[in-house]
Amino acid sequence: MSNIRDVARLAGVSVATVSRALSNPEKVSDDSLEKVHNAIAQVGYRPNMLARNFRSARAYAVVVLVPDIANPFYSLFIRALEDRAQQKGYAVLLGDTRGTPEREMDYIRRVETRLADGIVQLRPSSEKSQNNIPPDIPCVNACGCEYTTGPAIRIDNRAAAKTMVNYLISLGHRRIGVISGLKDNPHAIDRLEGYKEALAEAGIPFEKDLIAEGDFTMWSGLNAAFQFCNMKVRPTAVFSMNDEMAIGAMQTLKNQGIRIPEDMSVTGFDDIAYSKYSDPSLTTISQPAEEMGKMAMDMLLKVIEGEPLSQRECVLPTEFIIRKSTGPAPGKK
Amino acid sequence: MSNIRDVARLAGVSVATVSRALSNPEKVSDDSLEKVHNAIAQVGYRPNMLARNFRSARAYAVVVLVPDIANPFYSLFIRALEDRAQQKGYAVLLGDTRGTPEREMDYIRRVETRLADGIVQLRPSSEKSQNNIPPDIPCVNACGCEYTTGPAIRIDNRAAAKTMVNYLISLGHRRIGVISGLKDNPHAIDRLEGYKEALAEAGIPFEKDLIAEGDFTMWSGLNAAFQFCNMKVRPTAVFSMNDEMAIGAMQTLKNQGIRIPEDMSVTGFDDIAYSKYSDPSLTTISQPAEEMGKMAMDMLLKVIEGEPLSQRECVLPTEFIIRKSTGPAPGKK
DNA sequence: CGGACTAATGTAACCGTTTACATTTTATTT
DNA sequence: AAATAAAATGTAAACGGTTACATTAGTCCG
Numbered sequence: 001m002s003n004i005r006d007v008a009r010l011a012g013v014s015v016a017t018v019s020r021a022l023s024n025p026e027k028v029s030d031d032s033l034e035k036v037h038n039a040i041a042q043v044g045y046r047p048n049m050l051a052r053n054f055r056s057a058r059a060y061a062v063v064v065l066v067p068d069i070a071n072p073f074y075s076l077f078i079r080a081l082e083d084r085a086q087q088k089g090y091a092v093l094l095g096d097t098r099g100t101p102e103r104e105m106d107y108i109r110r111v112e113t114r115l116a117d118g119i120v121q122l123r124p125s126s127e128k129s130q131n132n133i134p135p136d137i138p139c140v141n142a143c144g145c146e147y148t149t150g151p152a153i154r155i156d157n158r159a160a161a162k163t164m165v166n167y168l169i170s171l172g173h174r175r176i177g178v179i180s181g182l183k184d185n186p187h188a189i190d191r192l193e194g195y196k197e198a199l200a201e202a203g204i205p206f207e208k209d210l211i212a213e214g215d216f217t218m219w220s221g222l223n224a225a226f227q228f229c230n231m232k233v234r235p236t237a238v239f240s241m242n243d244e245m246a247i248g249a250m251q252t253l254k255n256q257g258i259r260i261p262e263d264m265s266v267t268g269f270d271d272i273a274y275s276k277y278s279d280p281s282l283t284t285i286s287q288p289a290e291e292m293g294k295m296a297m298d299m300l301l302k303v304i305e306g307e308p309l310s311q312r313e314c315v316l317p318t319e320f321i322i323r324k325s326t327g328p329a330p331g332k333k
Numbered sequence: 334m335s336n337i338r339d340v341a342r343l344a345g346v347s348v349a350t351v352s353r354a355l356s357n358p359e360k361v362s363d364d365s366l367e368k369v370h371n372a373i374a375q376v377g378y379r380p381n382m383l384a385r386n387f388r389s390a391r392a393y394a395v396v397v398l399v400p401d402i403a404n405p406f407y408s409l410f411i412r413a414l415e416d417r418a419q420q421k422g423y424a425v426l427l428g429d430t431r432g433t434p435e436r437e438m439d440y441i442r443r444v445e446t447r448l449a450d451g452i453v454q455l456r457p458s459s460e461k462s463q464n465n466i467p468p469d470i471p472c473v474n475a476c477g478c479e480y481t482t483g484p485a486i487r488i489d490n491r492a493a494a495k496t497m498v499n500y501l502i503s504l505g506h507r508r509i510g511v512i513s514g515l516k517d518n519p520h521a522i523d524r525l526e527g528y529k530e531a532l533a534e535a536g537i538p539f540e541k542d543l544i545a546e547g548d549f550t551m552w553s554g555l556n557a558a559f560q561f562c563n564m565k566v567r568p569t570a571v572f573s574m575n576d577e578m579a580i581g582a583m584q585t586l587k588n589q590g591i592r593i594p595e596d597m598s599v600t601g602f603d604d605i606a607y608s609k610y611s612d613p614s615l616t617t618i619s620q621p622a623e624e625m626g627k628m629a630m631d632m633l634l635k636v637i638e639g640e641p642l643s644q645r646e647c648v649l650p651t652e653f654i655i656r657k658s659t660g661p662a663p664g665k666k
Numbered sequence: 667c668g669g670a671c672t673a674a675t676g677t678a679a680c681c682g683t684t685t686a687c688a689t690t691t692t693a694t695t696t
Numbered sequence: 697a698a699a700t701a702a703a704a705t706g707t708a709a710a711c712g713g714t715t716a717c718a719t720t721a722g723t724c725c726g
Contacts, residue, residue, distance in 0.1 A: 003682055014706045019684060029704060049446040051682035054387040055711055061426075069415070070408045070606075079402050082429050086439060091448065093394070094425045096415045106419060113382040115424065218610055247610050254612070273403075277551055277580050279587070279612035336712055347676045352714060362674060384712040388681055 002043040011039035022047060059116050061091040062300055063107045066122040069096045071216070072272040073242075073289055074122060077142070080293025081120060088301060090117075097123065104132055111137050118304045120296050124148070124186040138303040142296040144313070145186035151303055152313045153296050157187055160285045160318045161194030161239070164267055167283075167320070168237045169202045172329035173265065177210045177235035179224045179245045185216075191241050191269070210235055214245045221245025225252035228264075236264055236329045243268035243275040246282055250325070261327035271321055280324035288316050335376040344372035355380060392449050394424040395633055396440045399455045402429045404549070405605040406575075406622055407455060410475070413626025414453060421634060423450075430456065437465055444470050451637045453629050457481070457519040471636040475629040477646070478519035484636055485646045486629050490520055493618045493651045494527030494572070497600055500616075500653070501570045502535045505662035506598065510543045510568035512557045512578045518549075524574050524602070543568055547578045554578025558585035561597075569597055569662045576601035576608040576617055583611065583658070594660035604654055613657035621649050 008015040013032055021028045021036040028036070039045070053059055064081060066074050082092045093116055095107035104123075110116050118138035124145050125131040133139050135150075144154035168176050178195055181188035192211070199206055212227045214220035221240060228235055229252065240246035246268035250260055258264050260280055268275055271286035295314060302309055341348045346365055354361045354369040361369070372378070386392055397414060399407050415425045426449055428440035437456075443449050451471030457478050458464040466472050468483075477485035501509050511528055514521035525544070532539055545560040547553035554573060561568055562585065573579035579601035583593055591597050593613055601608055604619035628647060635642055 005682080015683085016685075016707080017705060020705090023684085027704075032704080046445050046447075048387075048682055049443075049448045050383075050387045050390070050392060051447075051711095052684080053448075054381075054383045054681090054713090055683045055685090057383070057711075059383060061424075064427075069402075069412050070405065072403065072405065072408075075403045075405075075408050078427070079429055082402070082427050083431075086436065091394075091443065092427045094397075094411065094415050094427045096412055098416075103419065110382075110424065112379045114379075115382045115386075218606065222610075247607070251610050251612075273551065274580070274607050277555075277584050278610075279584075337714095338712080348713080349677080349715075350675060353675090356714085360674075365674080381712055384681095385714080387683090387711090388713050388715090390681075 001048075002045045003048070004045075006043055007036065007039045007045050010043060011035040057114070059114060060089060061093055061116045062118045062120060062297075062304075063093045063095045063111060063116045064120045064122065065095045065097055065104055065107055067097055067099050069094065071244075072274070073270045073287065076272075076289040077122070077293040077296075080290035081297050082293075084294045084297040088297070090297075090301070099123075101132060108133055108137065118300045120300055138300060140296050140300045140303060142292060143187070145190050147186065148313070150312070151299055151309060153292050153299065153316065154313065155287055155292075155316050155318050157190035158194040158197070160269070160320075161191035161241075162198045163194075163320050164269075164283075164285060165195050165198035165239055166202075167322075168239065168265060168267065168326065169198060169204070171237075171265065171326065172331075173235075173237040174204055174329070175207075175210065175233065175235040175237075176204075177212065177228045177238040179212050179214050179221055179238060179240040179249055181214060181216050181241050183213060188241055195239060214241070216242050216245060218244045218248035221248030222252050223248075225249035229253070229256045229258070234258075234264070237326070238264060238266045240266065240268050243270045243272045243282060243284055246284070246325075247274065247278050250278065250280075250282075260325055263330060265326040265329075267326060271319075276323070278325075283323045283326040284321050286319040286321050288318070291316060334381075335378045336381070337378075339376055340369065340372045340378050343376060344368040390447070392447060393422060394426055394449045395451045395453060395630075395637075396426045396428045396444060396449045397453045397455065398428045398430055398437055398440055400430055400432050402427065404577075405607070406603045406620065409605075409622040410455065410626040410629075413623035414630050415626075417627045417630040421630070423630075423634070432456075434465060441466055441470065451633045453633055471633060473629050473633045473636060475625060476520070478523050480519065481646070483645070484632055484642060486625050486632065486649065487646065488620055488625075488649050488651050490523035491527040491530070493602070493653075494524035494574075495531045496527075496653050497602075497616075497618060498528050498531035498572055499535075500655075501572065501598060501600065501659065502531060502537070504570075504598065504659065505664075506568075506570040507537055507662070508540075508543065508566065508568040508570075509537075510545065510561045510571040512545050512547050512554055512571060512573040512582055514547060514549050514574050516546060521574055528572060547574070549575050549577060551577045551581035554581030555585050556581075558582035562586070562589045562591070567591075567597070570659070571597060571599045573599065573601050576603045576605045576615060579615055579617070579658075580607065580611050583613075583615075593658055596663060598659040598662075600659055604652075609656070611658075616656045616659040617654050619652040619654050621651070624649060 004015050004018050008018045085092045097103040121141050122143050124143045141148050141152040144152035212224035214224045246266050268282045268284035271284045275282035275284050337348050337351050341351045418425045430436040454474045455476050457476045474481050474485040477487035545557035547557045601615045601617035604617045608615035608617050
């Protein structure tokens with residue numbers, strides 16, 4: 001493998017000139033520039049970025065910590081993140097934690113040992129489920145909740161949930177079931193807050209039994225729905241905290257002979273691609289996953305470069321999408 | 334930031350001893366080991382992996398070139414790949430190419446410039462759609478087709494497609510539509526081959542009009558299905574080359590009042606998570622995505638380490654999964 | 667007790683860049 | 697043409713580890 005000295009020798013210039021020709025060509029005469037380029041072509045020189053990064057003490061890589069890459073919301077986010085990273089000359093190290101702190105630690109160690117310059121954290125964290133990331137590590141939280149500290153990109157989960165539940169109430173629903181995420185999940189907490197607010201404003205008492213706990217997988221949605229089927233007085237609508245669980249739930253409901261939306265309305269959250277193709281298509285909240293990915297990368301780069309952030313937290317707007325899985329409460333016209 | 338020399342000074346040993354204490358502890362006396370560990374703890378030393386990697390001329394990272402991370406089959410594969418990579422101490426650089434050669438080139442350059450040690454290529458390539466990866470770069474093709482050269486993990490696309498079509502024929506179907514991938518996609522070619530073989534063996538003539546071209550997205554499946562709806566004599570079954578297109582197609586068919594499977598059977602390929610929850614659930618071919626991801630990583634590591642491969646190509650078995658989207662041809666009992 | 671061998675440790679070169687600083691060349695001004 | 701400023705180039709010291717080789721300490725045996 002040829003190195004910069006070989007090129008310098010062949011071009012008849014010093015190594016400094018070769019180095020400059022590559023990274024600061026404006027500081028080199030056209031004459032030298034040409035000699036260097038010829039020499040590079042002749043020996044097929046490729047700069048050793050490992051050496052360059054080492055010298056400049058920068059990995060030009062960021063870690064993205066994601067609970068599960070197979071989740072379509074996350075993969076959309078990451079696709080946008082990667083896109084922006086590539087534009088900026090950064091690599092994205094995929095850190096699928098599968099929810100385990102050990103794996104997360106492993107990746108945090110990578111930035112401590114300089115293999116990456118910063119972290120994009122997709123696991124929502126609050127003061128309760130605490131963040132393991134040391135404060136001196138550049139990090140942006142890209143799925144924050146209301147209590148997230150540090151740089152963050154997020155949506156207003158509470159308001160979005162409230163919008164959805166208000167909509168169901170406006171359709172005449174009074175018994176509205178919830179398929180929640182795990183109880184201590186910050187997103188689940190914020191969204192439940194929005195649900196409660198909407199009920200309160202409509203003067204509907206909150207009933208604990210109407211909350212079924214899931215874990216954001218289709219399978220858990222499928223199971224959670226049984227809880228509603230077996231009630232003496234069934235809810236007439238179900239607010240699921242993500243689309244996957246809603247899709248799972250719809251399967252259960254349909255199998256039990258419950259028609260959607262005639263007998264029961266179902267709503268989701270995220271607007272993953274499949275929600276448009278489910279049967280019936282799903283009324284949901286669209287999160288700007290791509291926008292969030294881009295912004296997270298931009299924000300992280302600022303933190304890495306030490307530039308000041310114009311705002312610590314960036315709350316992006318969501319879109320409320322009405323499809324065919326919702327309708328008037330049975331008995332209302 | 335403290336370095337190995339600081340640690341050595343504090344521990345009262347040489348840098349070589351510190352280095353050995355970290356990477357070859359068995360070559361260091363217990364006494365020194367303790368002194369080194371104390372010193373490390375005291376100054377909070379973290380080895381600079383950038384320096385280590387530079388010195389050892391290894392990035393301990395691999396690039397995964399994927400046409401689209403948002404495709405659930407790919408994300409499943411990558412999740413397994415990442416899992417194995419982490420076990421082995423390697424990082425996975427996400428290279429979402431979005432099908433463009435430029436992006437692919439950008440990532441190939443990263444291994445040429447030593448930022449990564451090898452590539453896992455998920456874009457199927459054959460002699461037609463050629464591979465841009467120089468032969469001296471360690472690479473394994475993880476979605477190969479029959480004409481793939483070099484180390485590869487793949488399934489027998491032709492046989493799997495044939496199994497599926499044979500099954501449809503056994504149900505009495507004679508007019509079987511196909512929703513294909515892009516005409517020059519190697520997977521599409523192999524699977525179409527299987528379709529033709531099955532027809533030929535059953536003595537059914539091949540009809541070009543029964544092939545609708547898609548691009549493996551749900552949207553394209555949705556459109557392709559119109560081609561069948563508008564035929565004077567409709568096919569009684571549709572063999573889609575992946576699940577997404579099948580799901581899209583089913584939406585069109587249902588909207589046109591065509592019942593599945595009573596009026597028309599539909600089959601998919603890949604067995605993504607949603608195919609179990611679609612309406613009706615989808616008869617499909619399951620690819621061992623996770624197994625493939627693990628094997629691809631193991632294989633690539635062998636290539637990187639220069640170990641001989643026990644076999645150039647590894648063809649993994651698929652599973653044929655019958656669900657509710659297929660039934661007897663109309664008119665047959 | 668001395669010689670032979672092994673284990674533990676130290677010294678310093680090396681990996682391939684970048685860049686501060688010194689030097690030389692070229693351009694500009696008087 | 698000399699003086700000065702600016703541009704281009706070169707020299708060599710980093711960066712933080714690893715490791716070949718040299719050296720020292722420790723063990724065993726006749």
